[in-house]
Amino acid sequence: MKRVVHAACPHDCPDACAVLITVEDGRATKIQGDPEHPVTRGFLCAKVAKYLDRVYSPERVLYPTRRLRPKGPSAAPVGPATGSVWQRISWDEAIEEITTRLKHTAGEFGPEAILPYSYGGTLGVLNNASMDRRFFHRLGASQLDRTICASTGGEALISVVGRKLGTEPEQFRHSRYIIAWGANIHGNNVHLWPFIEEARRHGGKLVVIDPYKTRTAKCADWYLPIVPGTDAALALGMMQVIIAEGLHDAEYVAQHTYGFDELAERVREYTPERVAQWTGISAEDIVRLAREYATARPAVIRVNYGVQRSERGGMAVRSIAMLPCITGSWKEVGGGLQLSLSGAAKNLDRDALEMPELMNSGPLGRPARVINMSQLASALNQVTGPPVKALFVYNSNPAAVAPDHNNVIRGLMRPDLFTVVHEQFFTDTTDYADIVLPATTFFEHKELQTSYGHYYLQISDQAIAPLGEAKSNVELFRELALRMGFDEPGFRESVDQMIDKALMSADPMLKEIDRAKLEKEHWIKLKFPSGGSAPGSKCEDVLPFARGFATASGKALLRNDSLLQINLDPVASFTPPEESRHTTAARKYPLEMLGRKADNFLNTTFCNLESVQALEESTREALEISRPDAEARGIGDGEQVRVWNDRGSLFLRAQVNGAVQPGVVAARLGWAKLSPNGANVNVLTSERLTDMAGGPTFYSCLVEVEAVRPKS
Ligand SMILES: Nc1nc2c(c(=O)[nH]1)N[C@H]1C(S)=C(S)[C@@H](COP(=O)(O)OP(=O)(O)OC[C@H]3O[C@@H](n4cnc5c(=O)[nH]c(N)nc54)[C@H](O)[C@@H]3O)O[C@H]1N2
Ligand SMILES: Nc1nc2c(c(=O)[nH]1)N[C@H]1C(S)=C(S)[C@@H](COP(=O)(O)OP(=O)(O)OC[C@H]3O[C@@H](n4cnc5c(=O)[nH]c(N)nc54)[C@H](O)[C@@H]3O)O[C@H]1N2
Ligand code: SF4
Ligand SMILES: [Mo]
Numbered sequence: 001m002k003r004v005v006h007a008a009c010p011h012d013c014p015d016a017c018a019v020l021i022t023v024e025d026g027r028a029t030k031i032q033g034d035p036e037h038p039v040t041r042g043f044l045c046a047k048v049a050k051y052l053d054r055v056y057s058p059e060r061v062l063y064p065t066r067r068l069r070p071k072g073p074s075a076a077p078v079g080p081a082t083g084s085v086w087q088r089i090s091w092d093e094a095i096e097e098i099t100t101r102l103k104h105t106a107g108e109f110g111p112e113a114i115l116p117y118s119y120g121g122t123l124g125v126l127n128n129a130s131m132d133r134r135f136f137h138r139l140g141a142s143q144l145d146r147t148i149c150a151s152t153g154g155e156a157l158i159s160v161v162g163r164k165l166g167t168e169p170e171q172f173r174h175s176r177y178i179i180a181w182g183a184n185i186h187g188n189n190v191h192l193w194p195f196i197e198e199a200r201r202h203g204g205k206l207v208v209i210d211p212y213k214t215r216t217a218k219c220a221d222w223y224l225p226i227v228p229g230t231d232a233a234l235a236l237g238m239m240q241v242i243i244a245e246g247l248h249d250a251e252y253v254a255q256h257t258y259g260f261d262e263l264a265e266r267v268r269e270y271t272p273e274r275v276a277q278w279t280g281i282s283a284e285d286i287v288r289l290a291r292e293y294a295t296a297r298p299a300v301i302r303v304n305y306g307v308q309r310s311e312r313g314g315m316a317v318r319s320i321a322m323l324p325c326i327t328g329s330w331k332e333v334g335g336g337l338q339l340s341l342s343g344a345a346k347n348l349d350r351d352a353l354e355m356p357e358l359m360n361s362g363p364l365g366r367p368a369r370v371i372n373m374s375q376l377a378s379a380l381n382q383v384t385g386p387p388v389k390a391l392f393v394y395n396s397n398p399a400a401v402a403p404d405h406n407n408v409i410r411g412l413m414r415p416d417l418f419t420v421v422h423e424q425f426f427t428d429t430t431d432y433a434d435i436v437l438p439a440t441t442f443f444e445h446k447e448l449q450t451s452y453g454h455y456y457l458q459i460s461d462q463a464i465a466p467l468g469e470a471k472s473n474v475e476l477f478r479e480l481a482l483r484m485g486f487d488e489p490g491f492r493e494s495v496d497q498m499i500d501k502a503l504m505s506a507d508p509m510l511k512e513i514d515r516a517k518l519e520k521e522h523w524i525k526l527k528f529p530s531g532g533s534a535p536g537s538k539c540e541d542v543l544p545f546a547r548g549f550a551t552a553s554g555k556a557l558l559r560n561d562s563l564l565q566i567n568l569d570p571v572a573s574f575t576p577p578e579e580s581r582h583t584t585a586a587r588k589y590p591l592e593m594l595g596r597k598a599d600n601f602l603n604t605t606f607c608n609l610e611s612v613q614a615l616e617e618s619t620r621e622a623l624e625i626s627r628p629d630a631e632a633r634g635i636g637d638g639e640q641v642r643v644w645n646d647r648g649s650l651f652l653r654a655q656v657n658g659a660v661q662p663g664v665v666a667a668r669l670g671w672a673k674l675s676p677n678g679a680n681v682n683v684l685t686s687e688r689l690t691d692m693a694g695g696p697t698f699y700s701c702l703v704e705v706e707a708v709r710p711k712s
Contacts, residue, residue: 001024001025002022002023002024003022003023004020004021004022004023005020005021005022005023005461005462005463006018006019006020006034006459006460006461006522007019007020007021007442007443007460007461007463008124008442008447008449008458008459008460008523009044009048009442010122010123010124010127010128010442010447010449010460011048011120011122011123011602011605012119012120012121012123012149012602012603013045013188013189013453013602014188014189014192014340014341014451014452014453014454015039015040015045015189015190015191015192015451015453015454016123016449016450016451016452016453016454016456016458017033017034017037017039017040017044017045017048017191018033018034018036018037018040018456018458018522018523019031019032019033019034019040019044019048019460020032020033020034021443021463021464023463023464026464026465027464028052028055028056028443028463028464029052030052031044031048031049031051031052032044034522037456037523038170038454038456039169039170039191039453039454039456040191041191041194043191045190045600046600046612046615047600047601047602047606047612047615050609050611050612051441051443053609053610053611053612054424054441054606054609055441055443055444055464055467056467057425057609059425059426059608060424060425060438060467060468060470061423061424061425061426061430061436061437061438061439061470062438062467062468062469062470063088063089063438063468063469064088064089064090064091064093064094064435064436064437064438064469065086065087065088065089065435065436066086066087066089066093066094066097066434066435067085067086067087067433067434067435067436068084068085068086068087069084069085070415071412071413071415071419071431071432071433071434072413072431072432073428073431073673073678074431086436091469091471091479094435094437095479095480095483096483097435098420098435098480099480099483099484101390101418102114102139102390102484103484105389105390105418106139106140106363108389109386109387109389110140110386111139111140111141111362111363111364111368112140112141112142112364112368112369112386113142113386113387113388113389113390114136114139114140114141114142114388114389114390114391114392115141115142115144115371115379115388115390115391115392116132116136116141116142116144116392116394117144117373117376117391117392117393117394117396117398118132118144118146118393118394118395118396119146119148119149119373119395119396119401120149120395120396120603121394121395121396121397121424121439121605122395122442122447122473123449123450123452124442124445124447124448124449124460125348125353125447125448125449125450125499125502126353126447126448126473126474126495126498126499126502127395127445127447127472127473127474128395128473129350129353129354130353130354130474130498130502131473131474131476131477131478131481131491131498132394132473132474132477133353133354133355133356134354134355134358134477134481134488134490134491135477135480135481135484135486135491136392137354137355137356137357137358137359137362137368138355138358138359138361138362138481138484138486138488138491139362139363139484140359140362140363140364140368141368141392142368142369142370142371142388143367143368143369143370143371144370144371144373145370145371145372145373145694146373147372147373147374147689147693147694147695147696148373148374148401148402148695148696149305149695150305150308150340150695151692151693151694151695152308152309152313152314152317152690152691152692152693152694152695153303153305153307153308153313153314153317153339153340153695154339154340154342154693155314155692155693156308156313156314156315156316156317156318156321156692157317157318157321157339159314159318159557159560159562159563159692160318160321160322160325160556160557160558160560161321161325161545161549161550161551161556162549162550162551162552162557163346163544163550164339164340164341164342164346165341165342165544165545165550166336166337166338166339166340166341166544167300167334167335167336167337167338168338168341168454168455168541168542169191169192169195169338169453169454170195170454170541171195171300171333171334171336171541171542172192172195172196172198172199172300172302172334173195173198173199173202173334174199174298174333174334175199175204175298175299175300175334175335176199176203176204176205176296176297176298176299176334177204177205177207177292177293177296177298177299177300178196178199178204178205178206178207178299178300178301178302179207179208179209179293179299179300179301179302179303180206180207180208180209180210180216180217180220180302180304181209181210181231181301181302181303181304181307181320182209182210182231182303182304182305182306182307183208183210183216183302183303183304183306184210184212184214184215184216184304184306184597184599185216185302185304186214186215186216186219186599187214187215187216187597187599187600188304188597188599189302189304189453191453191454192302192453199334200221205221205222205292205296206219206220206221206222207220207221207222207223207224207289207292208220208222208223208224209224209226209231209234210223210225210226210306211225211226211227211228211592211594211660211661211664212225212594212596212624212659212660212664212666213225213658213659213660215599224281224285224289225280225281225660225661226279226280226281227278227279227280227592227661227663227664228310228592228594228664228699228700229310229311229312229313229316229576229577229592229699229700230278230279230280230574230576231279231307231316231319231320232312232315232316232318232319232320232572232573232574233270233274233275233278233279233574234275234279234281234286235316235319235320235322235323235572236266236267236269236270236275236319236572236573236574237267237270237271237272237274237275237279237286237290238286238289238290238293238323239263239267239270239290239319239322239323239326240267240268240269240270240271240272240275240290241272241286241287241290241291242290242291242293242294242323242326242327243263243264243267243326244268245290245291245294247290247291247294247295247327248294248326248327248328249326249327249328251328252328252330252331253325253326253328256325256328256330256545256548256549256554256555256556257325257326257555257556257557257558258553258555258556258557258558258559259557259558259559259560259570259571260326260558262558262559262571263322263326263558263559263571263572266569266571266572266573270574271283272284272286272287278574278576280661293323293327294327297329297332297335298329298332298333298334298335298336299324299327299329299335300324300329300334300335300336300337300338301320301323301324301336301337301338302337302338303317303320303321303337303338303339304339305339305340306699307320308690308695309690309695309696309697309698309699309700310577310690310697310699310700311577311578311579311688311690311691311697311700312574312575312576312577312690312691313690313691313692313695313697314568314690314691314692314693314695315568315569315572315573315574315575315691315692317339318572318692319572319574320337321337321339322556322558322572323337324336324337325556325558326558330543330544330545330546331543331545331546331547332543333541333543336543336544336545338453340452340453341451341452341453341454341455342450342452347505347507347509347510347526348448348450348502348503348505348507348510349501349502349503349504349505349506350502352501352502352504352505353498353501353502355488355490358488358490361488369385369386371385371388372689372694373398373402374402374403374687374689374694374695374696375687375689376398376402376408376411377402377403377404377407377408377410377411377687378407378687379411380407380408380410380411380412380414380417381407381410381411388417389416389417389418390417390418390419390420391412391417391418391419391420392419392420392422393419393420393421393422393423393429393433394421394422394423394439394473394476395422395473396429397427397428397429397603397604397605397671398412398429399412399427399428399429399431399432399672400427400428400429400604400669400670400671400672400680400682401603401604401669401682402682403682403685403686403687403696403697403698404647404682404685404686404687405648405672405679405680405682405683405685406647406648406683407647407687408682409432412429412432413432418434419432419433419434419435420433420434420435420436420437421433421435421436421437422436422437422438422439422473422476423436423437423438423439424438424439424440424441424470425608427604427608427671428604428671428672428673431673437471437476438468438469438470438471439470439471439472439473439476440466440467440470440471440472441470442460443462443463443464444462444463444464444465444466444467444470444472445462445466445472445474445475445495446459446460446461446462446495446496447459447460448460448499448502448503448518455525455526455528455542456523456524456525456526457510457513457518457523457524457525457526458518458522458523458524459499459515459518459519459522459523461519474495474498478491478492496515499515500514500515503515503518508527509526509527509528510526510527511527512527513526513527528542528544558571558572559571566691566692568691568692577697577700578688578700579686579688579697579700579701579702587702588645588702588704589645589702589703589704590663590702590704591625591629591663591664591665591702591703591704591705592663592664592665592699592700592701592702592703593643593664593665593666593667593681593684593701593702593703594660594664594665594666594667594699594701595666595667595668595669595680595681595682595684595685595698595699595701596666596667596668596669597668597669598616598619598668598669598670599615599616600612600615600616601616601668601669601670603669604669604670604671607670607671607674608671608674616668619655619668620668621652621653621675621676622652622653622654622655622667622668623641623643623650623652623653623654623655623665623666623667623705624655624656624657624659624660624665624666624667625641625654625655625656625660625665625705626656626658626660626661626662626663626664627656628662629662629663629665629705630654630656633705633706633707634707635654635705635706635707636654636707637654637655637656638653638654638655639653639654639707639708639709640652640653640654640707640708640709641653641654641705641706641707641708642705642706642708643665643667643684643703643704643705644684644703644704644705645684645701645702645703645704647683647684647685647686648679648683648684649679649683649684650667650675650676650677650679650680650681650683650684651676651677651679651708652667652676654705654707665703665705667681668681669681669682682698684701684703685697685698685701686700686701688700
């Protein structure tokens with residue numbers, strides 16, 4: 001029997017594609033993008049197009065296993081390691097052992113000695129954050145501050161416009177001027193690309209601002225390589241030109257912004273000549289960029305999280321977010337700015353899903369302490385606070401993605417740390433697990449799916465039965481809770497009941513959307529409250545800030561006094577990052593390292609699949625370096641190099657390919673155990689946090705490079 005199931009891709013990607021899965025006799029035989037979905041438009045990215053390879057990989061974790069040998073990378077690095085390292089156990093034994101150990105830990109050290117660690121393995125609403133949160137809240141476990149990706153930029157955007165809303169992808173087709181600012185659209189957000197192509201066919205222009213010449217930059221009309229970490233200076237410089245030349249929209253500014261006069265005063269310091277020195281972009285180009293951006297109408301900015309992965313990333317995003325507020329481009333279809341659109345994700349009834357009140361009724365009787373996930377190394381090595389004695393990892397691969405890798409590993413190696421990992425594959429992190437549990441893929445469970453790159457809500461149907469003994473995150477945490485004896489009714493709720501609860505939110509965006517309707521129609525666009533479309537416009541385009549902002553005063557906060565509480569300029573300013581070429585006169589490590597995402601992996605997901613590896617072949621194990629920097633070190637193209645700083649070192653192959661400017665080098669993120677000498681880029685990155693919301697500084701990282709030659 002053959003049928004087609006409507007699902008939604010839950011990977012940590014803004015596109016949240018509508019997916020059609022063909023199932024024959026219980027086996028998925030085909031995956032394709034839904035041609036009817038207005039953003040997916042019938043195609044999938046290269047990695048998910050190969051998803052059957054992932055679901056049916058012989059390397060899947062399919063059964064619970066217990067470690068028999070000391071922790072650390074095993075001899076069989078990738079596959080379903082058996083025999084000497086792992087012993088297959090039943091679910092019953094696994095649940096018994098885990099609950100016994102957790103009770104023991106809580107009894108001896110207090111429940112806060114237990115740390116859940118999860119991030120973006122799935123962004124499915126239920127499997128990302130619902131039953132798991134209920135379980136850990138009731139247990140009294142430490143709370144995890146999930147900062148590793150987007151908290152800095154999110155807070156910065158909110159500091160200006162009040163809410164994480166922005167231009168929907170469908171409107172980019174109407175834009176005349178598109179700035180991709182630290183946004184690798186072609187690699188990381190490919191469903192925006194056709195809309196940009198459409199805009200360009202109608203004379204629109206694409207400008208890319210990125211220190212790395214991405215695929216997107218290669219296709220651009222104008223590529224501006226920028227010195228990493230200097231974006232705030234560029235945005236302030238652009239505003240200096242725009243305001244000095246009277247190119248701002250005075251009427252919109254007067255009506256809809258607060259603090260313009262102070263901003264105008266502040267940006268006077270940021271003359272094109274000064275900004276050129278920081279950014280490496282010439283004064284003429286800064287002036288031209290400002291003029292073109294302010295006069296081409298509509299103009300839109302796609303700023304992505306690349307900009308905020310550095311020490312002053314918050315101020316960078318804040319400064320960029322002011323640009324459409326002063327040009328008034330928020331009122332135009334095809335104008336505005338997109339960072340991430342957490343419309344639905346935030347508006348669902350989160351409390352009903354996560355039940356934070358269980359923290360009060362649990363053993364602590366209060367909210368538990370909070371640990372910043374970007375400082376896992378410190379948490380595990382007990383640098384601060386009471387010890388972590390048990391670590392429960394799901395939806396994440398911290399042994400590869402967390403900064404200061406060597407110290408993370410030192411922590412994970414602790415024999416007294418009890419670690420459970422719920423996974424689809426034997427990742428870097430399972431190498432340090434005491435117990436590994438099998439997780440379903442999105443083919444194998446039902447979900448509710450939001451998106452941070454468009455305004456559609458979807459239901460993802462289950463296509464096939466779970467493979468092996470895999471369980472979804474929801475089912476895993478339900479079983480653990482019941483075995484712990486937690487008897488709150490929340491632990492017995494079915495998936496459908498949880499979806500219903502989530503949708504019963506009071507938010508007007510979710511009005512008229514319920515499960516039955518979603519099941520029938522597969523996806524539904526959120527309803528925007530009044531003010532959602534352009535003044536006088538008859539179309540249904542979402543214009544979130546055409547008639548005012550989501551702040552208390554309804555105005556964009558060009559001055560925001562709450563920033564004083566975190567010692568930041570309440571308007572905006574540029575300070576070079578501490579770990580940067582600007583601040584270290586006698587630089588011990590002169591090169592800025594960009595440990596970037598691979599175009600064809602998703603963080604470290606997919607990097608172990610041969611068919612996907614083939615897509616990344618050209619830059620595998622590569623250290624991309626400029627010709628002058630290579631020559632100055634006597635490094636030839638293709639030669640082995642060592643990259644190092646105080647935190648660690650890495651062996652890669654030099655690639656002199658024009659991707660980076662002098663002073664910058666780049667390498668790809670992937671599993672450490674699949675990298676040369678078992679080390680990935682995060683051996684070099686630090687636990688230093690950003691200026692807002694405690695984010696990581698992956699892209700503020702200085703290194704030195706040398707050739708490695710066999711001794712003659
Ligand atoms: N194919 C693929 N798609 C993905 C992902 C993936 O790993 N692979 N990851 C997903 C995730 S988790 C996220 S958060 C999004 C991220 O989407 P993006 O934010 O686009 O991700 P990054 O690749 O981190 O950063 C984008 C660009 O910022 C540049 N950059 C680095 N430092 C600076 C700087 O100081 N200034 C400027 N202007 N640019 C800078 C980088 O060179 C990079 O090209 O993508 C999602 N989509
Ligand atoms: N150097 C450097 N480091 C980075 C970044 C960078 O650009 N450079 N990017 C950062 C960013 S933006 C992010 S978002 C983080 C990402 O960090 P993570 O969210 O940890 O991302 P992944 O490495 O993709 O690991 C996700 C894991 O979840 C598993 N998984 C998938 N679905 C499920 C499920 O349903 N249940 C369970 N239990 N597991 C599942 C996958 O198999 C995968 O191993 O990394 C950060 N680290
Ligand atoms: S990873 Fe992104 S682009 Fe690829 S299928 Fe999933 S949502 Fe679409
Ligand atoms: Mo991310």
